[in-house]
Amino acid sequence: MASHTGRLYTLALGLVVFFLAWAVVAAHPWGATVSDPRLKQLAAREAQLRRQARLVNRIVALRWAAYRSALKARQAQIVAAKAQASQLAAVSSVSAPSGGVRVVTLPPLTITRTS
């Protein structure tokens, strides 16, 4: 009796295992991503975007470097111009303490006419 019941359980368990294995094989999840054309397109698009992003990042990095270099040069120019301007201002303020104009008998370098 006990052996008969044991065989029935074994048979039921075997059937369950068989159908489970069938379902898993029928679903073949290992091939789904490869065979669906939409998924293939998405994967290709993702790869393309990654390539483009790498390219854009490289271009941005190059431009940023060029900008920083130009900025540095421009800042140096501004510092030099300011130094020169303050030097000129210092010369002017030292040599023209009295309002900046006087009548002289020198020959003029230029002439002012009605504008």
Added chain:
Amino acid sequence: MIERRTFRAMGTEMELLVDADGAAEALDSAFDGAEAEFHRLEALLSRFREDSELSRLNRDGAIDAGPDLLRVVALALDARERTRGRFDPTVHDALVAAGYDRSFEDIAPESHVRCQAPDVSAGGVSIEGTRIVLEPGVRLDLGGIGKGYAAERAAELLALAGPCLVNAGGDVATRGGAWPVGVETTGDPLTLELRGAALATSGRDRRRWRRGGRELHHLIDPRTGAPAETDLLRVTVVAPDAVEAEVAAKALFLAGAGAARAEADEAGIPAVLVTERETALAGGLA
């Protein structure tokens, strides 16, 4: 060693002088920069160029303006306030009515067409942020003050090559050094030495033409809307910068010889006042 460059811009002869002791390349670069600045500002501020920012403002009545036009209009409005209307940038239509409706080189020297001065009143101009708004019927002329502004901007660029002088057809700006500048008078030649100062001359002896038998000139009296009637032939004023000098010269010119002399003396504005008969120094010049 004084280096010189001359060229035409803004309807007049421009002259750049530099007391240069540096490299020729730096000097050329400074000359080029200053010259380009005049052409750049002319393209923005000329009322004779259809595509200038000023023409667009005059046509449309309101625009979002660039920094240069904003600055010059603000300076002009400030000058109108300070001179109690003797300097006024809204005389555009009066100038056109008088016949100055195109670049001066293209104006017929004589015509039988009579000119009618328009009704004038200080036109409404407002600046809100970067937007300039004109009241209906108001148009601006920034000829004189624009030239003074351009002379100052060009001098800033030219100063990179050394002490310099910029003569924008009579509006003179300097940076560093001492600069003897000749002033036309009715008598002996007069030379003023500028040190860190600017100078401008306004008068009716040039930019003249005839309409309907009447002699006209380009200096409009905003009170009448017609070319100013004054006993002065021309006025030269020394000031800290060329814009200030231009405004003061125009204001003194409209005042007439007697009032101009009193005003210049009282305010301490160095000025040379020239009439048909005599030349007077005022404002501490001697």
